[in-house]
Amino acid sequence: MKYLLLCIMALSLACGAPQKEETVKNKEILSPAGVNSEEPVYFTTQEGNMGLSWLEKNGKEATFKFSVYKNSNWTEPKTLVSGESVLTNWADFPGIQTNGANWVAWFLQMNNPDTFAYDVMVMQSSDNGKSWSTPKRIHSDSTITEHGFVSAVPAKNGFQVMWLDGRLATSESPIFTVRAAHLNFNGDTSNRVILDDNTCTCCQTSMLNTGDDNFIALYRDRTDEEIRDIAGVNFNNEGGLEEPQIVFNDEWHISGCPVNGPRSVMNGTELGVVWFTMGKDGVAKVKFVTSTDGGKTYSKSVIIDEKNLGRVDVLSNNESYFISYIDQAETGGEIKVVEVKDRKIVNTFLVTNVSSSRKTGFPRMALTSTGDGIYVAYTDVDSKKVVMKYLDI
Numbered sequence: 115m116k117y118l119l120l121c122i123m124a125l126s127l128a129c130g131a132p133q134k135e136e137t138v139k140n141k142e143i144l145s146p147a148g149v150n151s152e153e154p155v156y157f158t159t160q161e162g163n164m165g166l167s168w169l170e171k172n173g174k175e176a177t178f179k180f181s182v183y184k185n186s187n188w189t190e191p192k193t194l195v196s197g198e199s200v201l202t203n204w205a206d207f208p209g210i211q212t213n214g215a216n217w218v219a220w221f222l223q224m225n226n227p228d229t230f231a232y233d234v235m236v237m238q239s240s241d242n243g244k245s246w247s248t249p250k251r252i253h254s255d256s257t258i259t260e261h262g263f264v265s266a267v268p269a270k271n272g273f274q275v276m277w278l279d280g281r282l283a284t285s286e287s288p289i290f291t292v293r294a295a296h297l298n299f300n301g302d303t304s305n306r307v308i309l310d311d312n313t314c315t316c317c318q319t320s321m322l323n324t325g326d327d328n329f330i331a332l333y334r335d336r337t338d339e340e341i342r343d344i345a346g347v348n349f350n351n352e353g354g355l356e357e358p359q360i361v362f363n364d365e366w367h368i369s370g371c372p373v374n375g376p377r378s379v380m381n382g383t384e385l386g387v388v389w390f391t392m393g394k395d396g397v398a399k400v401k402f403v404t405s406t407d408g409g410k411t412y413s414k415s416v417i418i419d420e421k422n423l424g425r426v427d428v429l430s431n432n433e434s435y436f437i438s439y440i441d442q443a444e445t446g447g448e449i450k451v452v453e454v455k456d457r458k459i460v461n462t463f464l465v466t467n468v469s470s471s472r473k474t475g476f477p478r479m480a481l482t483s484t485g486d487g488i489y490v491a492y493t494d495v496d497s498k499k500v501v502m503k504y505l506d507i
Contacts, residue, residue, distance in 0.1 A: 140465055140505045143489070146181035146188035147500035152473075153207035154491035154500045156480035159242065160214050164480050166491060167210050167219070168500050169202050176200040178208050178221045180243070194237060195249060199224045201232050204472045205316060205373045206262040213268035215242050216299050218275075220252070220264045231258040234277050238301055247301060253293065254306060257281045260290075263375065265321040267329065269351070272298035276321050276331050278313060290315045292333050296351050309347040310358045312336050318375030318476070322385055324408040327351060332376045332387060332409075335360065340369050344376045344389045346409045362403060362415045364393040374424040381430035385409060388437050390424025398422055400439045402454060418452050418459065425476045431485050436507070438465070438479050438490065446470045449477050449490060451505060465503050469495040 147154065150171045157165040159182060166188075167180040177196040181188045201222035208221035217239040222232045233256075235249040252275055253261050260280040266273050276294040283289055292313045296305040314334035321331050328350045335345035335358060343364045348356040361376070374390040381404075388402045400418040405411060423440040430436075435454040440447045447470035453461035468474045477492040488505040 140463075140503050143502050143504045144188065145491070145500050145502045146191050147179070148191070149497075149499050151498075151500040152202065152204070152475055152493045154475075154478055154493070155207055155209040156478055156489070156491065157210040157212060158480075159212055162483055164483070164489065165210060165212075165243075166500075166502075167208060169200070169208065171202060174198045176202050178219070180210055180219070182243070192243065194219055194246060195221060195235075203262070204475050205318065207476070209264065209266070210243075211266040211268065211273060213273060213299075216240050216272075217243050218266055218273045218297060219246070220266065220275075221249075222262050223249070225256075226258045229258060231260055232262065234261045234264055236275070236297065238297075238299070240299060250301070252277065252295060252297065252303065253279060253281075254303075255279075255281045259283055260315075263317065263319050265319045265331070266297075267321050267323045269296060269323060269329075270327045272296055274321065274323065274329050274351075276309065276319055276333075278315065278319065278333070280315070283315075288315055290336075292319065292331060292347075294321075294329075294331060294349065305351045307349065307355060309349065309355070310335065310345065312338075314342050314371045316371040316373050318377075320376050320378040320387075322378050322380055322409075324348075324380065324385060325383070328354070328408060330378075330385070330409040332361070332378050334371075334375055340367055342366055342368055342372065343391070344387070346387075348409055359410075361387055361389070361412055362401065364391040364401075366391050366393050368392070372424075374426070377426050377428045379428045379430045379435070381433075381435065386428055386430060386435050387412070388418070388426045388428045390422075390426055390439070398424065400424060400426055400437065402428075402435070402437060402457075404457065413457060416454065416457055416459075418454070419450070423447060423470060427477060427479045429479050429481055429488065431481055431507075434460075436479065436488060438477055440468065440470065440474065440477065442470060443467070447474060449492065449503075451479070451488065451490070453507070461507075463505055463507075465490050465505055468492060471495065
């Protein structure tokens with residue numbers, strides 16, 4: 115996006131020496147993605163099968179595809195949408211969420227050939243991804259501005275969707291808001307709400323259903339003094355909307371977006387949040403907190419790693435959390451996975467060496483159905499396609 119030049123400057127500062135880690139036997143597994151593919155995101159079907167979505171580029175045209183892993187094989191990739199207006203962005207990617215047999219998919223679509231502006235488009239399926247509705251905007255405005263960085267979770271009779279919205283932004287004042295809406299199974303949208311009226315412009319969002327259709331939206335906040343720390347908002351579709359609350363006061367002062375948003379996961383009734391910051395001391399850190407009251411209060415933060423590129427993800431498995439990020443090494447980048455138990459680091463795994471450039475994207479994880487392994491997907495710069503690694507845990 116047009117604010118991305120400032121955003122990238124922050125990432126170039128996040129570098130350091132490699133850490134010690136365990137020697138891990140990992141292997142590359144078959145990926146359903148073709149050549150010139152990128153932006154992989156996992157999802158799970160109602161049968162518990164792993165799915166993967168991604169984009170493939172062919173000249174000026176981009177194609178949004180997905181496949182499901184069934185009986186040790188990937189299904190034939192299915193195309194959701196294709197065209198020159200489908201936007202590819204290394205940090206803002208499409209995805210799929212499921213709620214029983216009902217699925218929702220989202221992608222970005224350029225809305226004006228003369229400027230860098232785009233809409234969040236959604237499609238829905240009621241038959242496990244076999245047939246799909248016509249794409250439509252999730253947001254109510256048609257302004258020639260930027261909308262993106264979507265998160266979606268299952269909700270009662272539909273999906274809860276959140277996104278960053280630039281309809282109020284101007285060249286003098288790039289004010290973005292974070293907004294949410296309920297999308298029901300019939301495609302109707304209701305309960306539109308502004309969760310925060312001043313947020314970072316190009317960091318990923320994250321959202322959880324903490325129980326009984328109560329939600330927490332997590333994102334990078336922005337103050338008038340350009341402090342950009344992670345915030346959370348608790349809300350529901352019955353009129354409940356709490357004030358934004360900072361997850362941890364890192365006091366990161368930065369005048370551009372760092373293109374590094376939070377990731378979150380439920381572990382039973384406890385939630386975990388992981389994020390990247392350079393804080394007051396300018397040292398790039400991956401940090402982690404938990405909450406036992408739905409995000410109203412948080413534990414003391416745990417520093418997972420220092421001197422890295424961030425680009426985090428998180429999973430939970432029984433009593434453990436698994437946190438991934440891209441570390442900086444002498445030879446480039448390294449995807450690492452850290453196991454945290456009782457808020458202590460108990461294992462650190464090196465998954466693979468990667469390029470530290472933007473082209474690697476944001477690695478994403480998924481648990482195996484048996485819970486004894488992790489799949490990691492990312493874009494391999496050399497082969498120019500989405501590849502997958504299996505990590506035995």
